[in-house]
Amino acid sequence: MKQVLVVDDSPVVRKVARRILEGVDLRTREAANGESGLIACEERMPDAILLDWNMPGADSVEFLRALRRMPGGEVPKVVFCTSENDVGRIARALRAGADGYMLKPFDQDRLRSKFWEMGIVLTLRR
Numbered sequence: 001m002k003q004v005l006v007v008d009d010s011p012v013v014r015k016v017a018r019r020i021l022e023g024v025d026l027r028t029r030e031a032a033n034g035e036s037g038l039i040a041c042e043e044r045m046p047d048a049i050l051l052d053w054n055m056p057g058a059d060s061v062e063f064l065r066a067l068r069r070m071p072g073g074e075v076p077k078v079v080f081c082t083s084e085n086d087v088g089r090i091a092r093a094l095r096a097g098a099d100g101y102m103l104k105p106f107d108q109d110r111l112r113s114k115f116w117e118m119g120i121v122l123t124l125r126r
Helices: 011-022 034-043 060-069 087-096 108-117
Strands: 003-007 027-031 048-052 077-082 100-103
Touching (some): 003 011, 003 034, 011 108, 034 048, 034 060, 048 060, 060 077, 060 087, 077 087, 087 100, 100 108
Parallel strands (some): 003 027, 048 077, 077 100
């Protein structure tokens, strides 16, 4: 079973993402900020990461750079989430190592589709 790490400072976003992703048979872990997300990756590298753009402490670009330098850090597919449709911000995250992005708020269909596009979810229906 593939594993996803949800890194977001909002407990509500983490809970919603977890329910959606576990609904398509993905094991899900949570981290409330970039620092705890990196620690979780050191403990066990996930197959994918859903990463919030705005977090306290290390921002998503710092997280991505640190992740990609870790042993095995090139493996996870990283989808970063932002509430702003800023082309510069999106380009910056992609240059730092993100594999894709999506806008918040997301719904079940959009989140499942994004992880299907990345090859993490094998089916869109359960």
